[in-house]
Amino acid sequence: MSKVKLGFSALFMLLLLSMFSAVAFAEDGVPPTSTNPGPGIHVGDIDNFGKQSTHRTHGNFQNNTNSCANCHSTHNGEDEMLLMKDGEYELCMSCHDGTMGFYDVTAPSGAGTFDDSHLSSSMHNVDSDLTVGSAPGKFASKSGDTAELECSSCHNPHGSANDRLLNETVAGKVFATSSVGGVPTPVPTGTKTITLELTDDPAFVEINALTGTGGLKITKSNGPKGLAGYNTVNDKIYYSQFCGACHDDYFAKRNVGSSTNPIPGKPSTGSPITATHTHDTYTHTTNSASQGRSCAACHYAHGTDATTMRDAAGRTVTDLLQLKDAEGNALFPTQEKAEKYMTDISEKGSSLKKFTNMAVCFACHGPNIAKGQIDPQFLNGSNQMLGRQFIK
Amino acid sequence: MKKRNVYLLMSSIVALSVAFFAAIYFFNLESKIKPIVAKVDQGGTPVFTNALYGDFNQPLSKPMDVTKIDELIYVSDTSNKQVQVFDQSGTPVLKFGKEGTKEGEFKFPYGIAGDKEGNIYVADLYNANISIFDSKGKFIKYFDDKEKALKSPGGLRIFKNKLYVTDIKANKVYVFNLDGKKVMEIGGPGADEGKFIAPNAVTVDDDDQIYVTDSGNNRVEIFDKDGKFIKIINGSEDGKGASTFLNPRGVAVDSKGNVYVVNNLAHNISAFDKDGKPLFELGGMGTENDKLYLPNGLFIDDRDTLFVTDTINQRVSVFY
Numbered sequence: 001m002s003k004v005k006l007g008f009s010a011l012f013m014l015l016l017l018s019m020f021s022a023v024a025f026a027e028d029g030v031p032p033t034s035t036n037p038g039p040g041i042h043v044g045d046i047d048n049f050g051k052q053s054t055h056r057t058h059g060n061f062q063n064n065t066n067s068c069a070n071c072h073s074t075h076n077g078e079d080e081m082l083l084m085k086d087g088e089y090e091l092c093m094s095c096h097d098g099t100m101g102f103y104d105v106t107a108p109s110g111a112g113t114f115d116d117s118h119l120s121s122s123m124h125n126v127d128s129d130l131t132v133g134s135a136p137g138k139f140a141s142k143s144g145d146t147a148e149l150e151c152s153s154c155h156n157p158h159g160s161a162n163d164r165l166l167n168e169t170v171a172g173k174v175f176a177t178s179s180v181g182g183v184p185t186p187v188p189t190g191t192k193t194i195t196l197e198l199t200d201d202p203a204f205v206e207i208n209a210l211t212g213t214g215g216l217k218i219t220k221s222n223g224p225k226g227l228a229g230y231n232t233v234n235d236k237i238y239y240s241q242f243c244g245a246c247h248d249d250y251f252a253k254r255n256v257g258s259s260t261n262p263i264p265g266k267p268s269t270g271s272p273i274t275a276t277h278t279h280d281t282y283t284h285t286t287n288s289a290s291q292g293r294s295c296a297a298c299h300y301a302h303g304t305d306a307t308t309m310r311d312a313a314g315r316t317v318t319d320l321l322q323l324k325d326a327e328g329n330a331l332f333p334t335q336e337k338a339e340k341y342m343t344d345i346s347e348k349g350s351s352l353k354k355f356t357n358m359a360v361c362f363a364c365h366g367p368n369i370a371k372g373q374i375d376p377q378f379l380n381g382s383n384q385m386l387g388r389q390f391i392k
Numbered sequence: 393m394k395k396r397n398v399y400l401l402m403s404s405i406v407a408l409s410v411a412f413f414a415a416i417y418f419f420n421l422e423s424k425i426k427p428i429v430a431k432v433d434q435g436g437t438p439v440f441t442n443a444l445y446g447d448f449n450q451p452l453s454k455p456m457d458v459t460k461i462d463e464l465i466y467v468s469d470t471s472n473k474q475v476q477v478f479d480q481s482g483t484p485v486l487k488f489g490k491e492g493t494k495e496g497e498f499k500f501p502y503g504i505a506g507d508k509e510g511n512i513y514v515a516d517l518y519n520a521n522i523s524i525f526d527s528k529g530k531f532i533k534y535f536d537d538k539e540k541a542l543k544s545p546g547g548l549r550i551f552k553n554k555l556y557v558t559d560i561k562a563n564k565v566y567v568f569n570l571d572g573k574k575v576m577e578i579g580g581p582g583a584d585e586g587k588f589i590a591p592n593a594v595t596v597d598d599d600d601q602i603y604v605t606d607s608g609n610n611r612v613e614i615f616d617k618d619g620k621f622i623k624i625i626n627g628s629e630d631g632k633g634a635s636t637f638l639n640p641r642g643v644a645v646d647s648k649g650n651v652y653v654v655n656n657l658a659h660n661i662s663a664f665d666k667d668g669k670p671l672f673e674l675g676g677m678g679t680e681n682d683k684l685y686l687p688n689g690l691f692i693d694d695r696d697t698l699f700v701t702d703t704i705n706q707r708v709s710v711f712y
Contacts, residue, residue: 038405084504087685087686087704090686090703090704091657091686092704094639094657094686095639097500098500098517098518098544098560099502099517099546099560099590099592099607099641100545100560100588100589100590100607100608101561102561102591107517107518117491117499203561206563206580207563207581207589210581210582210583216589282607335493363495365639380499
């Protein structure tokens with residue numbers, strides 16, 4: 001018989017042998033035992049990062065000895081810092097998906113919702129590998145631009161001077177500035193600029209009444225408080241600066257556009273508007289603390305959908321479902337019907353809005369532009385749309 | 393030896409080996425063989441045997457809980473808002489449910505368990521109900537929670553015709569008869585003994601003791617069959633020291649009375665003996681076969697096989 005054939009069967013044997021050993025090898029990969037406890041866990045010690053922990057960020061979570069290990073772990077020898085490299089969204093969503101009961105970011109809150117299952121949803125797509133630099137209205141290249149848009153683009157899970165753990169540094173720079181000698185100057189680190197109107201959440205009275213839980217308090221937010229903050233700047237403006245850190249162009253005086261970014265279509269260039277700089281076209285100054293000017297007046301921070309938006313009369317889907325006609329029949333008998341009514345038909349989608357379509361504009365301008373045509377039931381004593389009270 | 397004989401011998405070895413592996417492959421015996429191999433090792437530490445991945449076109453997405461009913465494995469495929477069913481070898485055999493709030497639909501299918509008839513009970517955290525399906529995945533009815541107690545059902549198990557369910561927002565564990573009559577209620581919000589913050593899983597051992605993972609307080613609490621608090625397991629020596637748990641989730645007890653707790657953020661499973669003494673850990677963060685990445689649900693069958701949902705790796709890993 002030929003050598004070739006011998007070679008062939010030998011090869012085949014080798015192949016089988018390696019299959020055997022592969023199985024055997026796999027069998028050998030026994031997981032950690034009591035003498036070799038799971039490598040890469042139980043860090044729990046701050047000095048891995050050379051810092052003494054004074055953080056109490058995540059409330060009672062951070063107060064246990066493993067507070068850091070709650071989110072970090074170290075592999076022997078491997079990357080010392082953070083092992084949740086690709087899974088930040090999932091990390092946060094391990095707890096913020098409703099399995100902790102509170103702060104479920106898929107349920108409606110002051111920040112809107114990350115739920116995409118209803119009509120007219122739009123959101124900051126934190127789970128989609130988008131870069132910070134892809135924000136509409138951004139113009140200046142900043143060091144943080146190529147970073148992925150994640151929960152930590154906006155939040156500092158380790159703690160922050162700001163409410164809701166909101167970052168002091170966004171897209172690579174300190175977002176908050178106040179005027180010092182006429183020059184916009186970054187506020188010092190550790191300065192609280194974003195103050196929210198937080199109240200104890202009535203859905204968690206029992207938890208909030210407890211002691212011995214590390215001071216755990218579950219609060220509801222109603223957006224920026226609207227009071228003068230650091231260096232007399234109103235916190236609504238700081239809030240807008242926060243959004244403006246990524247959406248540079250949208251934080252501006254009406255119609256000035258941005259002189260540093262005179263792209264065609266901006267009023268500042270004098271040419272007709274063709275580009276996507278929506279806010280120049282019809283709306284107001286956003287760097288003002290008056291009603292309706294802060295980003296928080298018209299937008300949620302996380303996302304929106306038909307169940308979180310209001311109409312110009314200030315009604316939500318939940319409110320609509322309660323409505324009855326004179327005979328006591330439901331005006332909106334089904335959730336579907338109510339959500340249909342609340343559907344946003346804008347070409348660009350619902351853009352994280354707090355009000356559907358252009359209802360926010362109508363809530364202020366309605367009584368003027370549609371004089372005498374608005375059903376009085378939607379107006380208050382001062383001839384204002386009922387929805388106006390919800391505008392920050 | 394003659395050259396010819398050598399060839400004969402070799403080719404017969406080849407043929408036999410091929411037949412052996414083919415048999416394992418075609419008859420899906422892999423999962424049966426490995427336990428046999430593993431059984432030889434009486435060390436007691438389960439080892440990874442295989443993993444169940446979802447349907448090729450629709451892999452598991454954030455699987456939150458798993459159970460075995462008869463010989464099939466049922467997984468709440470939470471982000472896909474459905475249940476996927478596998479045979480022991482990991483072949484998907486069935487899936488049911490879709491997104492929605494109506495009958496047979498889910499928003500956040502979580503705890504999953506079976507009764508003696510082979511019906512499947514699925515707790516939905518957002519829809520605030522428990523749906524009952526027949527073994528073919530046909531919706532039968534909602535669990536008749538007579539007092540409308542359920543606000544946010546999470547962990548769910550059925551033992552001896554009693555349904556145990558954690559209510560995450562209410563911070564309680566309810567025990568029902570299968571006809572829906574509530575027979576017991578444990579807990580309430582708090583960090584004291586016997587209280588919970590966000591209880592995510594429940595199980596019962598052979599002595600009818602009730603184990604509840606109190607995720608928010610990083611511990612497992614054990615109650616007697618009447619709901620009286622007995623003790624805490626939290627990884628510390630006597631359960632009284634600082635907890636080593638990191639967002640504990642699934643909990644299960646094997647035939648020896650050993651307790652297994654899924655540490656979601658440590659990406660492992662900690663095992664304890666009856667008295668709460670630490671035994672060993674399984675997993676550790678990673679994507680390799682025996683590793684876990686944000687694991688959540690845990691089920692142990694009557695042969696002491698562990699099934700754990702591995703949310704980022706999108707699989708259910710089996711340890712034996």
